[in-house]
Amino acid sequence: MASPLFFLFFLLSSIPGGAPDLVSDRAALLAFRSSVGRAVLPWNDSTTPCSWLGVACVAGRVAVLRLPAVGLMGQIPVGTVGNLTALRTLSLRYNALSGGLPADLAKCSQLRNLYLQGNRFSGEIPAFLFSLQNLVRLNLAGNDFSGGVTQEFNNLTRLGTLYLESNRLSGEIPELNLPNLAWFNVSFNQLNGSIPSKLRKMPAEAFMKTGLCGGPLGPCPGEIPPSPSPSPAAEGPAGVEGEAKHDKKKLSGGAIAGIAIGAAAGVLIILILVVLLCWKRSSSAGKTRSLEAVPVGAKPPEVAAAGGDGGAGEGGNGNGASSYTAAASAKGEAAGKKLVFFGSGERPFDLEDLLRASAEVLGKGTSGTAYKAVLEMGTTVAVKRLKDVNLAEKEFRERIEAVGAMNHPNLVPLRAYYYSKDEKLLVYDYMPMGSLSALLHGNRGSGRTPLNWDTRSSIALAAARGIEYIHSTGPSASHANIKSSNILLTKSYEARVSDHGLALLVGPASAPTRVAGYRAPEVTDAQKVSQKADVYSFGVLLLELLTGKAPAQALLNDEGVDLPRWVQSVVQEEWTSEVFDLELLRYQNVEEEMVQLLQLAIDCAAQYPDRRPTISEVVVRIEEIRNSSIGAADRGQQQDQSMDDGDDQSSRRTNSIEGTKPSGSET
Template sequence: MGSLFAWLFFLFLLAFSPVRSEPVQDRSALLAFIGAVPHEQRVQWNASVSTCDWVGVTCDPNRTVVEELHLPGVGLVGPIPAGTLGRLTSLRVLSLRSNRLSGPIPDDLANLTLLRGLYLQDNQFSGEIPPGLGRLGRLARLDLSANNLSGSIPYALNNLTHLTTLRLENNRFSGSLPSISIDSLRSFNVSDNGLNGSIPRPLSRFPASAFAGNLGLCGAPLPPCNPFFPSPAPSPGSEVIPGQRSKKKKRLSAGAIVAIAVGSAAGVLLLLALLAICLAARRRRRTAAAGGPKGGGAAATPAGAGARSGDTGMTSSSKEEALGAAGAGAAAGEAERNRLVFVGKGAGYSFDLEDLLRASAEVLGKGSVGTSYKAVLEEGTTVVVKRLKDVVASKREFELHMEALGAIDHRNLLPVRAYYYSKDEKLLVFDYLPAGSLSALLHGSRGSGRTPLDWESRMRVALAAGRGLAHLHSGPHLVHGNVKASNVLLRSDLDAAVLSDYALSPLFGTATPPNRIAGYRAPEVLETRRPTFKSDVYSFGVLLLELLTGKAPNQASLGDEGIDLPRWVQSVVREEWTAEVFDVELMRYQNIEEEMVQVLQIAMACVQMVPDARPDILEVVKMMEEIANRTEGTDEGLQISSDEPSRGGGSGGPTPPASRTP
């Protein structure tokens, strides 16, 4: 009986005693990491001890997964191997600060979707911020400061809607600051980088110290952006010699003072002598004009004898006047060469280059062909000035091309109003549209209080952009070469939205690929470096996908590494349900699913890999108009202009080839 009681007691203890689990998968990942990265002796992870008892490792209460890894200042050296830390899928905190880790930040850290804190500061990481970090939606603190990171700061950081701390200072980031608008963000710092342009308004609430050390940044809370425009070439003899100002500040020696005094006295005597000579000559001319002294005792001076200058019959005074006129003519010629040239309807403006030079300027953005500025002239006129870079066209080629662009007149194309060409500066002048770009409206802050862009508005803007592109292709037969959302500018009437930055590729040659935003670039342009009508159609198809999905193609936050927006859409449609593709902001609207699917079919036809498989833009616009007209229940309204008839497409609805349907 006693033995039976003892046996039952043993079973009771066995049943109710805690079972010690072990995070087997996380243990393997940690051993792979520490085995490949040199470190100090105090980080000795004993394989015979539970992973949860290792230095720097914190597990969950059940000891089944690793939740935190803290290894600050433990002498970790070299790159983080791929396939190690990225396997710790339950990790909440990763702190590797103050080590000597180098190389790129691993892309597979994007797998740590539960991560709340990522601390990689004070290392030697290089390369760009991995696009996948924008998918860590629960991340609250991100510190990448004091590394060697470069490239641009990705707009995809806006996806981190729970972020409270973002530290990127003391790196080598360049380009303009994206408009990061996260309501929860409390600590922000990008100081001591190579950033330029104006500070976006959502970030202006942070102190000036958060932006210090970026020589190209301006705008609140830093000093306002100064006028950028080049000053006219100085007249001959007025050039400022480098270092001259500093030399003037030096004390003059005694010898120099004496020399100046003697020179000044000599100058005064010379001026008095010249004055006496001029007075004597004046008296002689008056005597000669009066016929000589009374009585005619003196012989009259032969005509012009005392006034010849090199036997030209020109008096000294008339010669000076001619030289002055010649100088004025030369100055006029110089002014003519450096003048602001108005084209098309731009002649209606009343300002000139001098007015533009005095204008206050604000950086609007840095694009693929140059930097755009908002210039407010003294009389109140506001224009946009684009400062082109890397222009290889000659002055004559530039002038002829600008004249051709100035002749284009279409409600959905932003007209060129004027241009300026000099050896060092090439400027274009456009109308200023205060409503901003489609990119800013579509990808702006998606927090509370935002008014989403509804489907009807997106269709109206897409049609306006398509009509502008169709006019370029069918009218002046020009390739746009840079179709993207930031080049679609809005008006209060969305049907009057315009395409900007069109047909500028001929000015840059093939040294730099046109449309440098890779997400919009057709595959063949990577090889030929020359945009075509078909590559424009591809870019327009990407623009349609952007409107449908709400995703910016250059954010690269689309799942698998290196995947672009068209391929991501294809994979989602193929493996899941088509509705997963569409922007969540559109799902609140009723009875638009069928129309969105039809536009999706058109977009996928536009982004075919083979250029000849893509429709013409006129066909695309025709199909979109049929969708819009059928939705409105009318045959009027959204019709293309009479000077650009649509081709292709039936009257019953869009019919892209079956092979183009996702």
């Protein structure tokens, strides 16, 4: 009798509805795909679900389901994601899911991160969510939820992020006692009443476009603001009090007179400044028309192929070609000026050839405008027209010749330059594949070719080698403008660092905003950037490569913070694959190497400079990671030979992501 009972138990535990295991998770995922993602989820039914797009496993169970912006549609039924009882991260943001949330999601008691923003979910916020007491991040923004913000949110004692903006929530906000809450937003709802006392530390943006009042939005009607301490005059005898009031009136009159005089002086100063500005513009109107024939103002292209800083989204025109009339200031001055080439080789073209070349604007950046110029003999070059350069000719030539002397296979070579009083042009080799920024953040549609692990790690290594060479030219030598739009690519996706040396040419007006999102916290003068600050910027670049997130667009990130802090916020709770770009999750056989590179990125982006490695140490570590990933690729070829083996290997590999914290993280 024992044998049939054992067989029955084994059979029940091997089918959905039996003891939870990877088989039941697989059935739940297939039911989910059948309901809301049949046409958009390319899951291979014959392989382990741990290798499916957007799925990651821990200890033989599905722990992560990340499917942002993949085109899911419809209502999530019961018996799908609710059966993934080992789920820790569920990210279905920016799809077209509708209706209410499935009630059996309450069974996912280990859920820590729930990202549902940007869908069409409706109804009241379901009560079962408040039983998920391990939730750390809850994002329901941009849906159609109604009802109120209830007291039951206090059950989620571990909650650090609560985003509810852009719904149809109404009523008052109760007093929320969430000790770990750091990120909160209920803007663009129909809420009213007074902001609870413990939420008044949040910024005003968290409550915009609501009927709320108090705290950062100013006092509510009838609310008495804190009264100032009484003055000694107010506490004295009646006669003294009368004198104080009389003096106060006199002071008010004097203050009014002072304000009137100040306002008149201010108007006069403004008029003088306007006159001076108009005079300056009129006196220089004939001197700054050297590139007027190149059309401006049109939509920029998605790639930048000159000396960086002219990447996607920074302005410019990529629509067709035009006459490249770089008549560098007046004709009389141009006649006495020539292109200055570097090296002792032949001069393949001269200034007149450059001026006659057809050209298109690649982009406008902080250091100038980049053009693709096609010469009559068929040669294609990239030309950067600098702006905000106020150096004397001798100083300019000294600095630019130091840049031209740099020779390394991972730098974009500077071929020639032109200097006149009103025009400074730099001529580079043309990089046909554009910038890393465009490659990462450009077209993400169905026709996009995913950027695989090997290409990303190769770009990281090549960029690090280029920066290492720059640092080797002197103890204080730095790039000072490291970012993805300054990493350009050849036809074979070989990375070249561009814009090196330009930080010392442009004026202070351009410097402060040049490296937004990449600048190290200790940098106050963007023209004085240390080598360790370069390493910080490179660390952000590595995070950008691994996460697919643009650091300059901090508000688009899930947590509304800069990229290093967002990664740290995930690491502080536990290690999850939520940080990785969705396009990288398909490369299951190199997850350990991805973790190692992410660890290196975090080390580089350390808050304090002395905790960051040197760029030479960075190069060595990336080389080691690349070498180990070659062995991992060989292992991956054997991964799909049997499903059982694949399950075990995938679980072990993903467990290294879920269970490991980088040494620089807080515990």
